[in-house]
Each structure stands twice: as structure tokens, then as C-alpha cells.
Amino acid sequence: MLKGKNIPLAITFTVGLIMIVSFFIPHRPFGDIEQISLKWYSIIAGFTMLLGVDSLLGLHFRKVKRKEENWIHSIVLIAGFVMVVIAGVWGTIQYGSAFDERSFFTYIYNYFIVPLQSTMFSLLAFFVASAAYRAFRARNVDAALLLITAIIVMLGRVPVGELISPYLPKFTDWIMEVPQMAAKRGIGLGIYLGALGVSIRIILGIERSYLS
Amino acid sequence: MKKNLVLLLLSLTLLFSFSFAQEQASGGTDLNPNAISSETERLGSMLQLSDIPNDGGGGIEINWTLNDSLSNYFITIIRREGNIKKIVASDLLASSGQVRDVNSDENKSNVKDGTEYFYTAVLSEYAVSQEILDYLVCDSLDMEAMTIADANQVYLISDESGPVKSKASWFNLERLTVLISAIIITFLFLLYLQLARKGKELYIRKISGLDAVEEAVGRSTEMGKPIMYILGIGYVTDIPTIAGLTILGRVSKKVAEYETKILVPSYDPVVMTTAQEVVKEAFTEAGRPDLYNKNDIMYITQDQFGYAAGVDGMMLREKPGAVFLQGLFFAESLILAETGHSIGAIQIAGTTETAQLPFFVAACDYTLIGEEMMAASVYLQKDPLMLSSIAAEDVMKVIIIIILLIGLILGILGPGMHIEFFDKLFNLLIEIL
Numbered sequence: 001m002l003k004g005k006n007i008p009l010a011i012t013f014t015v016g017l018i019m020i021v022s023f024f025i026p027h028r029p030f031g032d033i034e035q036i037s038l039k040w041y042s043i044i045a046g047f048t049m050l051l052g053v054d055s056l057l058g059l060h061f062r063k064v065k066r067k068e069e070n071w072i073h074s075i076v077l078i079a080g081f082v083m084v085v086i087a088g089v090w091g092t093i094q095y096g097s098a099f100d101e102r103s104f105f106t107y108i109y110n111y112f113i114v115p116l117q118s119t120m121f122s123l124l125a126f127f128v129a130s131a132a133y134r135a136f137r138a139r140n141v142d143a144a145l146l147l148i149t150a151i152i153v154m155l156g157r158v159p160v161g162e163l164i165s166p167y168l169p170k171f172t173d174w175i176m177e178v179p180q181m182a183a184k185r186g187i188g189l190g191i192y193l194g195a196l197g198v199s200i201r202i203i204l205g206i207e208r209s210y211l212s
Numbered sequence: 213m214k215k216n217l218v219l220l221l222l223s224l225t226l227l228f229s230f231s232f233a234q235e236q237a238s239g240g241t242d243l244n245p246n247a248i249s250s251e252t253e254r255l256g257s258m259l260q261l262s263d264i265p266n267d268g269g270g271g272i273e274i275n276w277t278l279n280d281s282l283s284n285y286f287i288t289i290i291r292r293e294g295n296i297k298k299i300v301a302s303d304l305l306a307s308s309g310q311v312r313d314v315n316s317d318e319n320k321s322n323v324k325d326g327t328e329y330f331y332t333a334v335l336s337e338y339a340v341s342q343e344i345l346d347y348l349v350c351d352s353l354d355m356e357a358m359t360i361a362d363a364n365q366v367y368l369i370s371d372e373s374g375p376v377k378s379k380a381s382w383f384n385l386e387r388l389t390v391l392i393s394a395i396i397i398t399f400l401f402l403l404y405l406q407l408a409r410k411g412k413e414l415y416i417r418k419i420s421g422l423d424a425v426e427e428a429v430g431r432s433t434e435m436g437k438p439i440m441y442i443l444g445i446g447y448v449t450d451i452p453t454i455a456g457l458t459i460l461g462r463v464s465k466k467v468a469e470y471e472t473k474i475l476v477p478s479y480d481p482v483v484m485t486t487a488q489e490v491v492k493e494a495f496t497e498a499g500r501p502d503l504y505n506k507n508d509i510m511y512i513t514q515d516q517f518g519y520a521a522g523v524d525g526m527m528l529r530e531k532p533g534a535v536f537l538q539g540l541f542f543a544e545s546l547i548l549a550e551t552g553h554s555i556g557a558i559q560i561a562g563t564t565e566t567a568q569l570p571f572f573v574a575a576c577d578y579t580l581i582g583e584e585m586m587a588a589s590v591y592l593q594k595d596p597l598m599l600s601s602i603a604a605e606d607v608m609k610v611i612i613i614i615i616l617l618i619g620l621i622l623g624i625l626g627p628g629m630h631i632e633f634f635d636k637l638f639n640l641l642i643e644i645l
Contacts, residue, residue: 023390024384025382026384027269044482045481051481051511113518116521117516120544121517121543131550134575184566187569188582193397193605197401197604199451200397200401201590201601207598
């Protein structure tokens, strides 16, 4: 008898089984199921965006209302949100699309969002340096091996490496194509089998952490 | 002597004049719009038509082979269904050798299963004009004609090929190996499930990163700091995100037991909603639903670096005692992990993105590498029934290693040492896989 937690378990099992069947049978109606479910997902995701906006604005309105620490940042966020929404709507009315090159919305994207994204991305260089410094300290055999390999690969990837020895770039390529690739494929194999295991556990209802 | 010299000079002059005249003549052919007319006889019925195998129907594959001298020419394909003609593709490079006439989202009945179609190719040296495209599909065009021309060039028309019908397949033969693997692993899984039910003890190796979960939650509680759980920038359809959500359930239960706080900044609203449910259920299961606060699982943004900036800011303000990075991560992985390190939090990371694993290994205290992340939920719960899936995965791994070793030996003896028998066996193995 289907009741309580058995209902979502039965739905998961049925949908999982249908998806597996559709993977092997391209004939209609099975072949179209994946595309149809992706469309359904997109529609649901569109509506959940409202929940996301509700969560974001709700959090910051509360911060402003309670005058919590750094509440001024929340005002900037709310003002930015409202400004972008108005720019998007206005751009659509004025030019037919918010993404039109003449719209203020595109201006905001090109001159606010893109530079901010680039700034965050460029921080990565400094983070790589600090993380590499810690990782490459030759405290044990493993770290020393990592350090030596990293030096060889880095030198093999720049013109000065070729200047030191013409064999260095070739050795770098060998490191990347043989030991590195072997390790990567080994990890990949485990990941795919693991993913298969997770899927079987969820479909058969053994993994119920999403239901608890 | 003088006579000989004069004769030599005369011969050389004649030779140069003749060469110059020939060069002039050959130079002119480059600009001659009728240059390809000499290929007329070669086209014939050049298109090979077939139904696209292993598809859901509504698709025809069109192949052709041409001389190398025509590889830079353009090809236009016309389809005929009864009296209706349609341009399938225009201005394709002749060297591409293949095009598919298929249904699309915009036109779902472009190719109808069971209908007879005929195809013709048109070869041209330059791109086809719109007037010619219109002419090619008009009723007055004689499909028996071998050439047509406009002011710029001559177009060669192939013989009509066909008929061909498309049909839907009932089984995708390309996925037979996947089906066999899935059957084997399901069988092994059910076998170990049965053994576990009968009380057989199944072994799972120690995973330090997961043993540290309790320590991390306990330490944060002692310090009076919250725990931050980052699910990355994956969607709920991604397996690493699903694995991250299952681990979140276990971590949240411990958080509830320790009566501390968990923050889950989310990249995707669907993931946020799912995470809210997972945490709520975990708190309820731990007997502390009163501690659950929906606002602690919040949406940040769907911009990759905007998300990284938002989470970094939150880390610096809230100073969590433990940071969990479990899910799908890309370029933002190190930005998040290094910020977590800078605030002195215990960090337990896990992802299936092999390119991001080195960053996590460098910046975090513990890293779950690939399959360890998938096994985390089982490890934290230690349910014998769930352990059976890990045992089945291990047996499958052994089977794959045996196949790899067989491939290695056959590869050395066959293609390596050129022993024909092993070469055939090696090719057979490749074909099966």
C-alpha cells in the first residue's frame, strides 16, 4: 500500500526506470522523454528563481530593518537589484530586447558586471601563488615529488624550458600524457562507478537521505 | 661558333615565348567561370543515402566522396518528396563529406518516417546566390539537367539519388556495452544486498576526510562559530550536487545534535530549495526542528564569480569554524578554499572535477577524491544495505582492471609485436568495447 514516504520512493523508482529505458530505446515515445523532462525542469527552475529572489531580498530587507552589522551593504544590493530590473524592463520596452546593444541594461552588464567578474577571476592568480607556496613546501617525500614535477612541467611549458634543454618540453608532454592522464583516468573510473552506485541506491530507495 | 650561338639564342627566345604564352593561357583558367564544367562527367549519382542508425527516427544521413581537386568547392543538397523540393544544406565545403537531414525543435516533421525522399547535389566553385537557391527548388527546374549557370559561375548537378526512408530504432546498439555493464553491476549490487541482509559483514576502508566531519562540527560548536556548507555551482541534475546534498543531510544531523548553526549559500534556486528540505528533515530527525532556520539556507546569485564574491564575503563576516565544499566546482574553487584557509576554518572538500582536485588538496585540510565523495553518504551512515553498493562497485572495478590488463597484453602482442592472431583479438576487443 502506498502511503507516507513510500509515495516519493515509488515516484523516484518509476521515473528512474523510465529514464533508464529511454536511454536505451530511441523509439518514440521513450526517445523524447529526456528532452521533455529537461523542458519540465527548465519551467520549474524558472519558477524557483522567484523563490531565490524572495530569499535574497528577504534576507537583506531584514538586515536593513533590524539595522544589523553592515546593513548599508544590503541597501546597495537592493538598490542594485531594483536598478537592473528597471533597466531590463525599460530596455525591453524601448528596443524590444533588454540585451540590445543600445540599452542601459547592456551598458550595466558591459561596464559593471564584466569588470567585476574579471576582478574576481584575476584574484585567482594570487590565490594560486599562496596555495602553491604551501603545497610545494618539501616537508615530506610526496610534497618533494610534487615540487619537482611542478617545476619540470612549468619549465617545459615556457620558452626558457626549450632553451635549457630541448628534451624538457618533450618530458613535460610525457608527464602530462602518461602518468598524469593515467591518474586522472583512474579517478574518473571511480567517479563514474560511484555515480552509478549513487543512482542505483536512489532508484532502489536504499539512499533516502533526501527524505530522511 | 657564332652561328651556333645565334641558333642557341633563337631557340631560347622561342622557348621563353612559348612558356610565357602557356602561362598566360593557364593563368586565364583561374578566372574562367566555366572551369568546373570539365568535371561534369564525374559527378553522376554521387550521394550515398542511409537512415541514421540507432536514432528515434526522422533522420537521413547523406554521404559523398569527391576528387581532392574539388575539395574546396561548395556543395548544396536538395531534397525531393513527390513534387516538393527543399534545400537541405547550402554552401557546405565539399571536403566535409557528410550532412544529416534531421528534425529539429523548430521543425519536428522535417523528415517523416516511412516517406520516400530523393536527394540531389549541386556543386559550385563559389557560394550559391539566393536566386539560384530559389531556382533549384522551383518546379521548372529539370532535375535531369547536368549544369545550370548564372553570370558568375557554372553549377554542376548530380544525378538524383534515392529513394531513402527514415525509421526509428527500437534499441540503440551503440549502447549495448553500457547495458551489459549496467546489468552486471545491478546483479552484483543485488547479490551483495542479499549477502548483507543475511548478515555478512562488508568492509569499507577508512576515509579520513569523513572521519573529520564530527571533529569539524564539534570544533565549530566549541568555538561558538557556525558551519558553512558550500554546494558549488552545479544544478540539482548534476550527480556531484546530488552527492553533496546527501552529505549535507548527514552533516546537518550532526549540526542539530551539537545544537549549532549551519549556513548554506546557494548558487541555484532549485538546489537552495532542495537544501532547505534536506536540512529541515535532518533537524527533525535529530529531534531539534526548533533549531532549523530557513533563512540560513539562502540564495546568492547564479553568476560564477558573483557567487564566489558573495560566499567569500560571508566567510569573512561570519568566520565559520568549519567549511564544507561538496559539489561541483570550477574556477572559483581556489578562491573559496583559500578564503576559508585564511580565516582558519577546518575545510573538508570534495568534487568530481579532476581539474579542481589539486586546488582543494593544496588549500583544504581534507579532500574527498571523486568516488570517496560518492561513498560519503554510505560511510557516514554505515548501513550494511548501503555498503553493498560499494562492494558491487569494487567488484566492477576489478572486472574493469582485468579487461584493461587483457587489453594491455593484447596491445603489446598484437599491434606492438605484429602477431596477427593477437592483433585480431585486440581489434575484436576494441570493437566489443
